[in-house]
Amino acid sequence: MVAKVFLAILKKAINLILLKLCPMTHHTIARIAVIILGIVLICFGLYHFFNPENLVGYVPAFMPGGQIWVYVTGAAFILAGLAFIMHKQVNIAGYLLALLLIIFVLTIHLPNYLNSGSPEMRQVAFVNLLKDTALAAFALYLASNARNLEG
Numbered sequence: 001m002v003a004k005v006f007l008a009i010l011k012k013a014i015n016l017i018l019l020k021l022c023p024m025t026h027h028t029i030a031r032i033a034v035i036i037l038g039i040v041l042i043c044f045g046l047y048h049f050f051n052p053e054n055l056v057g058y059v060p061a062f063m064p065g066g067q068i069w070v071y072v073t074g075a076a077f078i079l080a081g082l083a084f085i086m087h088k089q090v091n092i093a094g095y096l097l098a099l100l101l102i103i104f105v106l107t108i109h110l111p112n113y114l115n116s117g118s119p120e121m122r123q124v125a126f127v128n129l130l131k132d133t134a135l136a137a138f139a140l141y142l143a144s145n146a147r148n149l150e151g
Helices: 002-019 026-050 067-086 090-115 119-144
Strands: none
Touching: 002 026, 026 067, 026 119, 067 090, 090 119
């Protein structure tokens, strides 16, 4: 099932590139970037479902439920990725994804960065803080330009 979805998405991306190869328009390049983000988000989401034990340690201790939040986050990533790829509900998906990522930055990555004992863990927390901040910025950009992305 996942392989079929991935192949269909890859085929669509290749068709976009081949149909618009000469010259590549700004819109085509933007669509390719959005499709790539969608694929990455779906991969993140699937990882949450297939390897929840690797991620449950990141759930803040003050949040009850533990592993359920790993699954909720995985579902959110998959839904946002699908929305971006299918050009549907891009506005709401972008804003909600940005909110989720900013919550991660403030409740997980920043505290991990500030409270890490080892330099290696501080570096990992800092990289994750920057990554999620950049992804949140891209999601906000997509949400603010949703009318140009939806078909």
